[in-house]
Amino acid sequence: MTYIAKPKFHHPDLPKNALGYTHRDYEGSVSTLCAGCGHDSITAAIIQACFELSIEPHRVAKISGIGCSSKTPTYFLGNSHGFNSVHGRMPSVLTGANLANRDLIYLGVSGDGDSASIGLGQFAHCLRRGVNMVYIVENNGVYGLTKGQFSATADRGSKSKRGVINTDNSIDLVAMALQLGASFVARSFSGDKQQLVPIIKAAIAHKGAAFIDVISPCVAFNNHAGSTKSFDFVREHNEAVNRLDFISSRMPIEVKQEPGTVEIVEQHDGSRLALRKLAADYDLHDRTAALGFLQHHASKGQIVTGLLYVEEEPQDLHEHLRTVRAPLNTLNAKELCPGQSALDKINASLR
Ligand SMILES: Cc1ncc(C[n+]2csc(CCOP(=O)(O)OP(=O)(O)O)c2C)c(N)n1
Numbered sequence: 001m002t003y004i005a006k007p008k009f010h011h012p013d014l015p016k017n018a019l020g021y022t023h024r025d026y027e028g029s030v031s032t033l034c035a036g037c038g039h040d041s042i043t044a045a046i047i048q049a050c051f052e053l054s055i056e057p058h059r060v061a062k063i064s065g066i067g068c069s070s071k072t073p074t075y076f077l078g079n080s081h082g083f084n085s086v087h088g089r090m091p092s093v094l095t096g097a098n099l100a101n102r103d104l105i106y107l108g109v110s111g112d113g114d115s116a117s118i119g120l121g122q123f124a125h126c127l128r129r130g131v132n133m134v135y136i137v138e139n140n141g142v143y144g145l146t147k148g149q150f151s152a153t154a155d156r157g158s159k160s161k162r163g164v165i166n167t168d169n170s171i172d173l174v175a176m177a178l179q180l181g182a183s184f185v186a187r188s189f190s191g192d193k194q195q196l197v198p199i200i201k202a203a204i205a206h207k208g209a210a211f212i213d214v215i216s217p218c219v220a221f222n223n224h225a226g227s228t229k230s231f232d233f234v235r236e237h238n239e240a241v242n243r244l245d246f247i248s249s250r251m252p253i254e255v256k257q258e259p260g261t262v263e264i265v266e267q268h269d270g271s272r273l274a275l276r277k278l279a280a281d282y283d284l285h286d287r288t289a290a291l292g293f294l295q296h297h298a299s300k301g302q303i304v305t306g307l308l309y310v311e312e313e314p315q316d317l318h319e320h321l322r323t324v325r326a327p328l329n330t331l332n333a334k335e336l337c338p339g340q341s342a343l344d345k346i347n348a349s350l351r
Pocket residue numbers: 066067068069070087110111112113114115118138140142143144145146151
């Protein structure tokens with residue numbers, strides 16, 4: 001069975017958010033993933049982030065490809081728009097939906113197989129175009145759904161469950177996202193909800209292409225000794241560059257950390273990110289330095305997590321293309337077909 005409905009009953013005293021919704025209102029069906037799968041923790045973090053942001057579920061469109069990771073939108077935001085597309089094609093389907101209606105919040109959920117192999121071209125083009133979305137890769141280093149083959153993000157030298165050593169070089173999607181011009185780039189770990197929830201909230205508030213790579217161990221096929229995507233390995237090699245507090249535009253700014261170690265970043269919608277820097281010299285706004293930092297730590301076997309890059313004045317695809325503000329389905333016949341004189345003008349501009 002791939003779909004199990006949850007009972008609707010809940011405790012009357014469950015906390016409510018500003019809209020009067022409980023946490024339960026942001027959940028989906030019961031997960032059918034393996035018990036302990038990292039992907040379920042990411043689902044929980046997305047639910048928590050949307051609950052805390054008091055997002056209206058009908059304003060969210062969740063779009064995915066194919067894989068265990070791409071199944072997860074069924075398990076969160078049961079009252080949102082959803083489309084489970086084709087393997088590796090989430091970015092183009094999402095881009096189309098976004099161009100037709102920019103008023104929704106777009107959550108793209110994908111896997112490392114989905115985005116780093118068959119969908120690599122789609123991943124690249126939607127980030128370089130600046131589609132306003134949160135692009136989450138649930139990265140376990142394997143094709144979980146098809147029984148644990150190495151994916152393109154598996155590190156060279158890592159060992160499969162059957163003892164085979166991966167001889168291919170790995171693709172680092174965070175490094176690629178930085179090179180491709182994504183305006184918000186972060187990496188986190190499914191086992192670190194304290195870090196992941198504020199990153200997701202900040203990415204939702206970000207107006208542009210926000211990419212989050214979440215290391216998410218596959219307990220069935222990639223959680224053994226010799227794997228570099230197992231819970232134990234990531235816990236031992238995680239180098240958190242910063243800790244984030246997300247402050248929505250409606251909340252007063254109260255920053256508890258020590259002065260001098262906190263950087264406040266204001267986002268387009270008035271929300272603020274309070275970053276407690278763990279690496280004191282880390283510059284969040286320097287794309288080239290972020291790449292260098294990432295590669296330097298990777299060469300030492302460390303996995304850098306945290307918010308790695310953010311552009312303060314991001315632009316999205318709609319601004320680049322100067323598209324009409326209103327969703328296309330609200331335009332009337334006259335707006336869609338402005339007549340002969342408008343056509344003559346266009347033709348004249350092309351001569
Ligand atoms: C066009 C196409 N090719 C291959 C497959 C088979 N297939 C389904 S899921 C998958 C890989 C999924 O890996 P990933 O995206 O990492 O997700 P995970 O299951 O690990 O979360 C593959 C190869 C498919 N469904 N469609």
